[in-house]
Amino acid sequence: MLTIKGITKIFNEGTVNENIALSNFSLTLEEGDFVTVIGGNGAGKSTLLNCVAGVYGVNQGSILIGEKDVTKLPEYKRADVIGRVFQDPMKGTAADMGIEENLALAYRRGKIRGLGWGISNKERQIYKNYLSHLDLGLEDRLSDKVGLLSGGQRQALTLLMATLKKPRLLLLDEHTAALDPKTAEKVLKLSDQFVKEGNLTTMMVTHNMRHAIEHGNRLIMMHEGKVILDIKGKEKKDLTVENLLKRFGQASGEEFANDRALLS
Numbered sequence: 001m002l003t004i005k006g007i008t009k010i011f012n013e014g015t016v017n018e019n020i021a022l023s024n025f026s027l028t029l030e031e032g033d034f035v036t037v038i039g040g041n042g043a044g045k046s047t048l049l050n051c052v053a054g055v056y057g058v059n060q061g062s063i064l065i066g067e068k069d070v071t072k073l074p075e076y077k078r079a080d081v082i083g084r085v086f087q088d089p090m091k092g093t094a095a096d097m098g099i100e101e102n103l104a105l106a107y108r109r110g111k112i113r114g115l116g117w118g119i120s121n122k123e124r125q126i127y128k129n130y131l132s133h134l135d136l137g138l139e140d141r142l143s144d145k146v147g148l149l150s151g152g153q154r155q156a157l158t159l160l161m162a163t164l165k166k167p168r169l170l171l172l173d174e175h176t177a178a179l180d181p182k183t184a185e186k187v188l189k190l191s192d193q194f195v196k197e198g199n200l201t202t203m204m205v206t207h208n209m210r211h212a213i214e215h216g217n218r219l220i221m222m223h224e225g226k227v228i229l230d231i232k233g234k235e236k237k238d239l240t241v242e243n244l245l246k247r248f249g250q251a252s253g254e255e256f257a258n259d260r261a262l263l264s
């Protein structure tokens with residue numbers, strides 16, 4: 001479903017600030033794979049998601065979604081097959097628009113532009129039904145502005161919007177990092193549910209090692225723009241944070257350095 005072949009991303013190439021963020025990076029995900037991505041400070045996790053989403057072009061290598069080579073496609077042309085949820089709950093939804101209007105934008109993606117035709121009662125019913133899955137009472141607040149919602153409610157709504165049209169690829173970019181622990185667990189549970197129901201191919205960057213171990217069917221650890229650990233199946237289920245840190249040390253020859261990971 002996702003084939004990343006030998007991509008290299010260099011920032012400020014040819015200057016004193018040259019920085020190789022991804023170095024001949026390869027990864028293949030099968031349909032329905034849910035991979036968690038962890039790594040130390042500056043390992044290249046965000047750059048990887050940005051390259052896959054088309055925010056950044058790559059210097060070398062190729063990216064295929066399904067059979068389609070998207071390497072040269074700009075972000076907006078990949079957007080119809082990619083759903084993305086960011087760390088910042090303010091991104092991904094329009095604060096000044098109502099909950100139902102936000103959902104309508106996501107629901108009509110790729111069909112008609114804008115909301116010129118209003119929202120029919122039939123559509124409203126569909127949105128209520130979707131929202132009831134979040135179990136946050138939002139189905140009774142359809143016309144409330146999204147800006148009134150809490151960070152967790154907003155992130156749950158963003159998640160729903162990102163998965164509504166069954167994207168071929170779901171990118172979760174530290175999407176629970178700004179939430180309190182209880183809300184983060186709730187949004188993670190919803191993420192698992194949506195991924196499972198839609199059999200969505202998913203990449204989740206997290207700085208929380210426990211989350212990386214407990215979610216998904218595969219875990220990769222990055223270091224200096226490369227994959228240094230790739231753990232699947234039973235081996236992943238048996239992982240502990242302690243064991244993961246030890247394996248990082250063995251694979252990289254360094255101590256794990258990610259301030260946020262070690263604090264969480």
Ligand SMILES: Nc1ncnc2c1ncn2[C@@H]1O[C@H](COP(=O)(O)OP(=O)(O)OP(=O)(O)O)[C@@H](O)[C@H]1O
Nearest residue numbers: 011012019021039040041042043044045046047048
């Ligand atoms: N827009 C940019 N311009 C220049 N350098 C960048 C840019 N974005 C990232 N980098 C550099 O690329 C490297 C990888 O950064 P990236 O943000 O992908 O790491 P990360 O694994 O997400 O780190 P963290 O966990 O600290 O957020 C770092 O050295 C970073 O300074």
